[in-house]
Amino acid sequence: xxxxxxxxxxxxxxxxxxARTRGVLLDMEGKIPDLLELEAGIxxxxxxxxxxxxxxxxxxxxxxxxxxxVHPEHQKVLAYMKEALREPxxxxxxxxxxxxx
Numbered sequence: 001x002x003x004x005x006x007x008x009x010x011x012x013x014x015x016x017x018x019a020r021t022r023g024v025l026l027d028m029e030g031k032i033p034d035l036l037e038l039e040a041g042i043x044x045x046x047x048x049x050x051x052x053x054x055x056x057x058x059x060x061x062x063x064x065x066x067x068x069x070v071h072p073e074h075q076k077v078l079a080y081m082k083e084a085l086r087e088p089x090x091x092x093x094x095x096x097x098x099x100x101x
Contacts, residue, residue: 001036002059004068006091007051010084017084018042018052024080025055031073034064051090065093 010021025040037058043050059065068074081089 001096002062002065002093003096004055004057004059004065004091004093006055006089008053008055008081008085008089009087010052011086012084013052021053021080021084024077025053028073028077032068032071034059034061035068036060062095 008021010017012018012021019042022040022042026038028035029038035057037056039056041054041056043052043054057068059068
């Protein structure tokens with residue numbers, strides 16, 4: 001399993017702006033094949049090194065993550081984020097074994 005984390009600093013950090021951006025991120029749910037998990041959270045502890053929103057997505061394979069990157073729904077989000085960001089985002093991608101529950 002591949003976990004893809006992205007952290008964003010936004011131009012509009014008003015409650016409405018943060019909620020709008022979170023909604024744009026969450027709108028990908030159910031629209032992209034092999035996007036197993038999708039979570040977007042607004043930071044609740046503002047500090048100098050903090051980011052405003054975190055995106056957590058999970059995919060079964062690296063190939064599924066690659067397909068997500070070029071999917072039209074993700075491209076719409078990228079276009080929105082290009083205008084919403086006050087600086088480049090940062091990301092981490094890591095591989096892990098699925099947990100048996």
